[in-house]
Amino acid sequence: xxxxxxxxxxxxxxxxxxxxxxxxxxxxxxxxxxxxxxxxxxxxxxxxxxxxxxxxxxxxxxxxxxxxxxxxxxxxxxxxxxxxxxxxxxxxxxxxxxxxxxxxxxxxxxxxxxxxxxxxxxxxxxxxxxxxxxxxxxxxxxxxxxxxxxxxxxxxxxxxxxxxxxxxxxxxxxxxxxxxxxxxxxxxxxxxxxxxxxxxxxxxxxxxxxxxxxxxxxxxxxxxxxxxxxxxxxxxxxxxxxxxxxxxxxxxxxxxxxxxxxxxxxxxxxxxxxxxxxxxxxxxxxx
Amino acid sequence: xxxxxxxxxxxxxxxxxxxxxxxxxxxxxxxxxxxxxxxxxxxxxxxxxxxxxxxxxxxxxxxxxxxxxxxxxxxxxxxxxxxxxxxxxxxxxxxxxxxxxxxxxxxxxxxxxxxxxxxxxxxxxxxxxxxxxxxxxxxxxxxxxxxxxxxxxxxxxxxxxxxxxxxxxxxxxxxxxxxxxxxxxxxxxxxxxxxxxxxxxxxxxxxxxxxxxxxxxxxxxxxx
Numbered sequence: 001x002x003x004x005x006x007x008x009x010x011x012x013x014x015x016x017x018x019x020x021x022x023x024x025x026x027x028x029x030x031x032x033x034x035x036x037x038x039x040x041x042x043x044x045x046x047x048x049x050x051x052x053x054x055x056x057x058x059x060x061x062x063x064x065x066x067x068x069x070x071x072x073x074x075x076x077x078x079x080x081x082x083x084x085x086x087x088x089x090x091x092x093x094x095x096x097x098x099x100x101x102x103x104x105x106x107x108x109x110x111x112x113x114x115x116x117x118x119x120x121x122x123x124x125x126x127x128x129x130x131x132x133x134x135x136x137x138x139x140x141x142x143x144x145x146x147x148x149x150x151x152x153x154x155x156x157x158x159x160x161x162x163x164x165x166x167x168x169x170x171x172x173x174x175x176x177x178x179x180x181x182x183x184x185x186x187x188x189x190x191x192x193x194x195x196x197x198x199x200x201x202x203x204x205x206x207x208x209x210x211x212x213x214x215x216x217x218x219x220x221x222x223x224x225x226x227x228x229x230x231x232x233x234x235x236x237x238x239x240x241x242x243x244x245x246x247x248x249x250x251x252x253x254x255x256x257x258x259x260x261x262x263x264x265x266x267x268x269x270x271x272x273x274x275x276x277x278x279x280x281x282x283x284x285x286x287x
Numbered sequence: 288x289x290x291x292x293x294x295x296x297x298x299x300x301x302x303x304x305x306x307x308x309x310x311x312x313x314x315x316x317x318x319x320x321x322x323x324x325x326x327x328x329x330x331x332x333x334x335x336x337x338x339x340x341x342x343x344x345x346x347x348x349x350x351x352x353x354x355x356x357x358x359x360x361x362x363x364x365x366x367x368x369x370x371x372x373x374x375x376x377x378x379x380x381x382x383x384x385x386x387x388x389x390x391x392x393x394x395x396x397x398x399x400x401x402x403x404x405x406x407x408x409x410x411x412x413x414x415x416x417x418x419x420x421x422x423x424x425x426x427x428x429x430x431x432x433x434x435x436x437x438x439x440x441x442x443x444x445x446x447x448x449x450x451x452x453x454x455x456x457x458x459x460x461x462x463x464x465x466x467x468x469x470x471x472x473x474x475x476x477x478x479x480x481x482x483x484x485x486x487x488x489x490x491x492x493x494x495x496x497x498x499x500x501x502x503x504x505x506x507x508x509x510x511x
Contacts, residue, residue: 096468096471096472097468097471097472097478098478099475100475100476100478101478101479120473120474120475120476121475121476123476124475124476156375161456161459161461161465161468161469162465162466162467162468162469162470162471162472163468163472164472166469167469167472167473177374177375178375179375179379179459180459180461180465181457181458181459182456182457186361186457189361189365190361190365193361193365193366195364195365
């Protein structure tokens, strides 16, 4: 037992090194799913490390040592589907910039952290899902007259530096004055103080802030999404078996109502109805 | 869309580093002026000024720069309404310069003060004996000698300032650390390369700067 564990660790280390060494990202994986490799094996061995956000109310928020939010609930559903007690999941905070490296280095087994699926990221990691399709939207004060991105000319809009929403504003709405911070909480503070007229990012994240007790009744989400951000579950690029399995788990969760329950317990608290789940979009697993 | 061939990416990179240079330049100037004044306060015969200088150094040297920059935006600008420019970028830039200057001045002040300690007491005594005032002694006799003694430590402070200026990114200036975040978000598959390019640029500029200050310190030192 002990010897075989050691051997597995050594094999994993060698694998990680060889992947890191080639760096081209074009090595066709052998499909994973072997013993100890891939999320199915990890779950069978009784441990799963899931990377989540820690600063997004309603999605992934850390209070003390516990995490809560819709992403966390999805993580529990996936763990349960893989036959693991959700209490045995180890949650780990990831930020946007370190999601790919964490997956590649094996520091986390899965990433469920408002992780938009895109082609460049697919070069490095596999995506199960999407489990939710967000859209970029605006958060404004309740008395604001802003009705959508077209009404933003000359207005001050806040987003997070280096994020996809900030980039879209720069490219598609150049007349908008953009204030960037390193977190959405600062943006929301600036919106409350009147330094900016709107905060922009994915609607699901904005809804989380609008639903926070301290801002009750102060802000509203405009509700005119102007992009599509499919949120996926990131895992090792070679883990086709795990990816396919997670898609099955998600489908089953929608059918038996656990997906809706996860929504209602987190983001749906403010009365937002659960999103319609489109299983046909789940075609991102590596062949 | 390729990381190295897309002109937009080069633009991001150059804009980022030009902000860093401007922050470092303006911050160094502000810190030098403030630091010399503070050092003068700290060696002056007036207790109130000495106390003021000591308080400044102790407060700002022991407060994380992130908090100071954060306060510049949310304290000075948001709450007190101190707007330094119309444009968002320029306003953030000047708020950042205020924060960097105030913080770095504490270090400059201490460096200059240690330089003053290298000037033999006899110099100041002789100056007083020929009837110069405290201010004249400081300006004509003590500070020129003290300044030449602390070129190397000042160099270290300015190199630290150049790297610290990336913290102004927290209030939204599109400096190099924000440019790096943007590129990492767009090219998640090449995180390491992007990081190396940015870190390498800092090193390529700052290592020669370090040697330059070392050479200057040797050339200008007062040989006793």
